[in-house]
Amino acid sequence: MVLGLRLHSALYPSWGLACLLPRSFASCPGKSDSCLMMPQLGLLHRRAWASLLGQLRRPPGAVCIRAVHSHSQVAEATLTSQLKPHEEKSNFIIKTPKGTRDLSPQQMVVREKILDMVVSCFKRHGAKGLDTPAFELKEMLTEKYGEDSMLIYDLKDQGGELLSLRYDLTVPFARYLAMNKVKKMKRYHVGKDFDIAGQFDPMIPDAECLKIMCEILSGLQLGDFLIKVNDRRILDGIFAVCGIPESKFHAICSSIDKLDKMSWKDVRHEMVAKKGLAPEVADRVGDYVQCHGGVSLVEQMFQDSGLSQNQHALEGLRDLKLLFEYLTLFGVAEKISFDLSLARGLDYYTGVIYEAVLLQTSARAGEEPLNVGSVAAGGRYDGLVGMFDPKGHKVPCVGLSIGVERIFSIVEQRMKTFGEKIRTTETEVFVATPQKNFLQERLKLIAELWDAGIKAELMYKNNPKLLTQLHYCENMGIPLMVIIGEQELKEGVIKLRSVASREEVAIKRENLVAEIQKQLSKS
Amino acid sequence: MVLGLRLHSALYPSWGLACLLPRSFASCPGKSDSCLMMPQLGLLHRRAWASLLGQLRRPPGAVCIRAVHSHSQVAEATLTSQLKPHEEKSNFIIKTPKGTRDLSPQQMVVREKILDMVVSCFKRHGAKGLDTPAFELKEMLTEKYGEDSMLIYDLKDQGGELLSLRYDLTVPFARYLAMNKVKKMKRYHVGKDFDIAGQFDPMIPDAECLKIMCEILSGLQLGDFLIKVNDRRILDGIFAVCGIPESKFHAICSSIDKLDKMSWKDVRHEMVAKKGLAPEVADRVGDYVQCHGGVSLVEQMFQDSGLSQNQHALEGLRDLKLLFEYLTLFGVAEKISFDLSLARGLDYYTGVIYEAVLLQTSARAGEEPLNVGSVAAGGRYDGLVGMFDPKGHKVPCVGLSIGVERIFSIVEQRMKTFGEKIRTTETEVFVATPQKNFLQERLKLIAELWDAGIKAELMYKNNPKLLTQLHYCENMGIPLMVIIGEQELKEGVIKLRSVASREEVAIKRENLVAEIQKQLSKS
Secondary structure, rough: OOOOOOHHHHHOOOOOOOEEEOOOOOOOOOOOEEEEEEOOOOEEEEHHHHHOOOOHHHHHHHHOOOOOOOHHHHHOOEEEOOOOOOOOOOOEEEEEOOOOOOOOOOHHHHHHHHHHHHHHHHHHOOOEEEEEOOOHHHHOOOOOHHHHHHHHEEEEEOOOOOOOOOOOHHHHHHHHEEEEEEEOOOEEEEEEEEEOOOOOOOHHHHHHHHHHHHHHHHHHHHHHHEEEEEEHHHHHHHHHHOOOOOHHHHHHHHHHHHOOOOOOHHHHHHHHHOOOOHHHHHHHHHHOOOOOOOOHHHHHHHHHOOHHHHHHHHHHHHHHHHHHHHHHHHHHHHHHEEOOOOOOOOOOOOOEEEEEEEEOOOOOOOOOEEEEEEEEEEEEEEHHHHHOOOOOOOOOOOEEEEHHHHHHHHHHHHHHHHHOOOOOOOOOOOEEEOOOOOOOHHHHHHHHHHOOOOOOOOOOOOOOHHHHHHHHHHHOOOOEEEEEEHHHHOOEEEEEEEOOOOOOOEEEHHHHHHHHHHHHHHH | OOOOHHHHHOOOOOOOOOEEOOOOOOOOOOOOOOEEEEOOOOOEHHHHHHHHOOOOOOOOOOOOOOOOOHHHHOOOOOEEEOOOOOOOEEEEEEOOOOOOOOHHHHHHHOOOOOHHHHHHHHHHHHEEEEOOOOEEEHHHHHOOOOHHHHHHEEEOOOOOOOEOOOOOOOOHHHHHHHHHHOEEEEEEEEEOOEEEEOOOOOOOOHHHHHHHHHHHHHHOOOOOEEEEEEEEEHHHHHHHHHHHOHHHHHHHHHHHHHHHOHHHHHHHHHHHHHHHOHHHHHHHHHHHHEEEEHHHHHHHHHHHHHHHHHHHHHHHHHHHHHHHHHHHHHHOOEEEEEEEEOOOOOOOOEEEEEEEOOOOOOOOOOOOOOOOOOOEEEEEOOHHHHOOOOOOOOOOOEEEEOOOOHHHHHHHHHHHHHOOOOOOOOOOOOOOOOOOOOOOHHHHHHHHHOOOOOOOEHHHHOOOHHHHHHHHHHHHHOOOEOOOOHHHHHHOOOEEEEEOOOEEEEEEHHHHHHHHHHHHHHH
16 A cells, blocks of 8 residues: 555556466476566576575465466577677577566566555565575575475585575575574565564464555455465374374475365375375375364364364464454454465474465456466464574564565566556656757756756657657657747747647746646646 | 655765775776675675676676775674584584675665665656566676676576576666667666667767766765766777777777776786787877866867877767767766776777766765775667677667665765664554553554554554553654553543654544544654
């Protein structure tokens, strides 16, 4: 809200046609047909993307986009290199690296609006900005991600330290807290991660994280959404109750995490055949993880003969009950679903976990259904900072990550469908002349405008045609035109033209800046 | 201007104490004591920095900062890893990679202000945003940078294409133009590069680039500055007139480029001993490259018996003359110096080149002189797009790059010296209570504020003390406090307190949002 809402409502039609995709592609590496955008860095293949900037907190869970981008969009052209005319070169393809793409001015405008909206929400909730390097020492990233570790990008050794590209923003944040002995902090990172670190009364920061996700997803007008919530301790409780040995908890958790893109049958098969679970144990797990519902399901699980005997599960259930209470006070409880199949792939979660998905709405004319899946996710990670601290001091943390790139794809796709036009510049005034040999006067005039903070352009030609200048303003959506010619110069005036209404008024030169500012403030 | 100027004037004292450092560290690799910040990516060692984001257009020319950062600033702590209690771990150091650092909330605020200011200037001049991936195919970057090529970072082969981190933003921009067959474009990139592509009447876009550099450097209030201007064709003319074979032009250009950090004697030695120039040839070059002055020096060079016979040099001089004419109309000619020693290291320049340096002003009390050097640079590169185009079609380009990281260091250093305090959050209202068991009411109240777009915080405690809440507001600079207790609840009011004046008024609950917005708009 606050920032850029007006533009948002113009840009995003308020109906959402995104269909509900499998929740997560976590632990499903090597999908080479998936293609993702990188903030500030253009577009990278999912692996590189997740490595470098961690789009969703616990990627690549909610990172892949299928069917939205395809490599055919990457323009390719064979060329004979002409680097140096006197050298012979073999043919090469001019293209961006596999899975990456450039962001055009139109795309940049959309991205900027989305990021502005997300950051303004983080600021509304009192978060401080923080940034960490794109690289970390390789050892900082080891044993934090579970099965995802194999997706981390290493840099070529430059004769010094072993470096890896960061895989998400959470592990670097925990490293920062431990390194600087920070015990409390509310931060946001690169416009899409938000975390609250510190020891507080239970579930208040957790509830705020979910409230933030609701504010952002409502504000972006992406259509209806749902936030699935679960707790790692409840999952652990289920595993224990079903008779899974503790050493297999992480591995089974990874399997459960695939339930959004694999059938229960396939997940069950993986648990039995690959992870060595007895079939009847797997079936018991299946009975639990296929449940979902509201706060009443929390109550029901309290009564469950197995879970009610498990200390971990009880702690998780108690927290979820409190969480639902706070979410009701925040007015967002109806957006939340307690979903026992939600696992989140990464190792570092210790408590509540959550993931937002867009709900498919009925298809409207002209809009193709989109496969989108999860657009925001997060959870509590109370042990991660302690892994970095010399004395193992813990700093409890809870956070969330907005799937900015996925949201961007949805909005972009929608705008394509509706053929919406976006201004890619913000130019307010165009400096024109109907006469030859007036470059000097135009240059003097435009410098005055620039120096007054007015966004202004002119044609880089000694003698442009007036019609060409008019057309340029119309095509680019520039609202005002100032015109200077011999007559105006003699009389000490400038013609100010409204491009839309085609009205022209003569303004005294010394009043021009004030008049332009007045006209701009009106529109 | 336009954006954030008010904050700038508060943040940056208007006197400048940056001393004039050697212009460029180009072709001077391996300075492991230099340490640089990366936009969005934290901080990286100069090589990585230059590779990844190309701070100054033609880095690492103006990229290194000496004496501003040192590695001692990087907090280090030895720790015994406690990743998994049951495993034994060897000791390791918790730190960021060599030459990188985290950006704290304070630093992020300063960075954001600087970037806002730079981007608002680019937008004022009608530029569109554009972004390209962080990686390029390795072959896209070869033979574009001359001696700097050895500084490019390669990624480990992941079993696919050979990739390198981008080294600057110019070569990717040229690749983008050729790939998409764009013939005309004014763009900015990641908030610090600005380019104008297209065939236009001579020197109009070039003059605009210099005007933009002046606007930004004045707007940032860094103290006095000077922009050195030269032309590659004039340098080529000098080399030809002095009797250097054409095959050595690039190599000698690289040597000349070091004149800002090496004496003429040392540069001469390099040219003679390493690059095989005859001593008398080197001396003839020396006579030229030690000249600098205003537009009158351009006139003088027109009369030079050698240069006036050289076609390349004459073209360059004619363009510079026109450039000075336009810069006079823009009102910035007095900031420009024609400097024959300016070479810019990179291979791709074809015409006018320029570089802005801060001038040392007399040291004021408490402020240490800073070694800063070049803070912005650029030039014309008419051949680069043609290198990528299948048919060799050329798109003439001219551009500039702002040394955002160097500027950031200067401002940061200055603020440290003056002990200036920065708010790291933008919170407007704090929701407090003097009573126990009021969490529920506080949560309901703060959700109302958030939903109205008001930036609000509360304490994550069931029963916080009122004094603690008051102190928090004072420490964080939060201007307003809303207080709810039993009395207020009963009367349907909320107390609104101004933290600075300590005045309290009771506001009807239904009028609270409007009243807060009124108070905030006043301040």
